[in-house]
Amino acid sequence: MxxxxxxxxxxxxxxxxxxNPELDRLYPEAAVRLLIKKTGGNPEKVKQEFLTKKAELKEQLNGPPTSTLTLFYYYNIGFEEYENTLDAMIAVENFxxxxxxxxxxxxxxxxxxxxxxxxxxxxxxxxxxxxxxxxxxxxxxxxxxxxxxxxxxxxxxxxxxxxxxxxxxxxxxxxxxxxxxxxxxxxxxxxxxxxxxxxxxxxxxxxxxxxxxxxxxxxxxxxx
Ligand SMILES: [Mg+2]
The missing domain is CATH 3.40.50.1000 (HAD superfamily/HAD-like)
Structure with a gap:
C-alpha cells in the first residue's frame, strides 16, 4: 500500500x-556584486565581510545558510534587485x-x-x-x-x-x-x-x- x-x-x-559547484558560486558572487554596487565599498573587504556574516549565521543555524538568506538577514537589499542581478548572471543551460x-x-x-x-x-x-x-x-x-x-x-x-x-x-x-x-x-x-x-x-x-x-x-x- x-x-x-x-x-x-x-x-x-x-x-x-x-x-553544481560552479552554479552555486554565482549566488554569493551576485550578493557581493550587489553590495559593492550599493555601498561603493572595497570589493575584497565587502566579500570578506559577507563571508564572515555567512559564517556567523552558520553558527546560529547549526549548519550552512544559503547566500540568499545571509544577504537578506544582514543587509537591506531588495528582493527584486537581487533577483534581477542573479537572473542577469546565470545562464542555466551552462550548468x-x-x-x-x-x-x-x-x-x-x-x-x-x-x-x-x-x-x-x-x-x-x-x-x-x-x-x-x-x-x-x-x-x-x-x-x-x-x-x-x-x-x-x-x-x-x-x-x-x-x-x-x-x-x-x-x-x-x-x-x-x-x-x-x-x-x-x-x-x-x-x-x-x-x-x-x-x-x-x-x-x-x-x-x-x-x-x-x-x-x-x-x-x-x-x-x-
Ligand atoms: Mg536545495
Missing amino acids: KRKLDLIIFDLDGTLYPA IAPDPQSIAVLRKINRHYPIFLYTTNNEKVGMKILQRLGLADFFPPQRRFTLTDAGRLRVPRREKLNYIKPGEKGFTRILELHNVPAERTLMVGDSEVSDIQPAQKLGLHTYHVTDRQSFYRLPVWLRI
Missing part, C-alpha cells in the same frame, strides 16, 4: 537536479541539463500525490531552471512558493525572513494553503538545515535527497 500523504513538497536546487529519469520520477509521483515546490531560489531563475529541466508544467504558479513570493508578502521585511528556509513560516503557510496537516505531508530536500530540520520540527515527514540515486528511489519509498 502506498504511503498516506496529502501533499509532497519539493525543494528545487540540489533536489530536482544535482548541485543544468534535463534528466529524463528525474522527469519520469516526478510524473509518477504526481499521478499519486499533489506536489508543491518550496525554494529559496527566486521566480525568474527558478522558472528558467524548471524549464531547462523539463519540469515547469509540474509547478505552475499556484504550486510553488519562491523567494519572490516571500518578498511579495504584505508583512514587514524582518517578518519576510521567516518565510525563507529554514524559517518555519513558509512551511506552515504551504500547509495552510492546502489545508493539510503536517503528519500527512512530506518534505523532499537535500539540505539538512533548510529542508529536513525545520520540516521535522513541524511534524512533517522528510525524505533526504543525498544524490540522484536517492531521488530516483523516492517512488519505491512511497510504495507507488
Whole structure:
C-alpha cells in the first residue's frame, strides 16, 4: 500500500537536479556584486565581510545558510534587485541539463500525490531552471512558493525572513494553503538545515535527497 500523504513538497536546487559547484558560486558572487554596487565599498573587504556574516549565521543555524538568506538577514537589499542581478548572471543551460529519469520520477509521483515546490531560489531563475529541466508544467504558479513570493508578502521585511528556509513560516503557510496537516505531508530536500530540520520540527515527514540515486528511489519509498 502506498504511503498516506496529502501533499509532497519539493525543494528545487540540489533536489530536482544535482548541485553544481560552479552554479552555486554565482549566488554569493551576485550578493557581493550587489553590495559593492550599493555601498561603493572595497570589493575584497565587502566579500570578506559577507563571508564572515555567512559564517556567523552558520553558527546560529547549526549548519550552512544559503547566500540568499545571509544577504537578506544582514543587509537591506531588495528582493527584486537581487533577483534581477542573479537572473542577469546565470545562464542555466551552462550548468543544468534535463534528466529524463528525474522527469519520469516526478510524473509518477504526481499521478499519486499533489506536489508543491518550496525554494529559496527566486521566480525568474527558478522558472528558467524548471524549464531547462523539463519540469515547469509540474509547478505552475499556484504550486510553488519562491523567494519572490516571500518578498511579495504584505508583512514587514524582518517578518519576510521567516518565510525563507529554514524559517518555519513558509512551511506552515504551504500547509495552510492546502489545508493539510503536517503528519500527512512530506518534505523532499537535500539540505539538512533548510529542508529536513525545520520540516521535522513541524511534524512533517522528510525524505533526504543525498544524490540522484536517492531521488530516483523516492517512488519505491512511497510504495507507488
Ligand atoms: Mg536545495
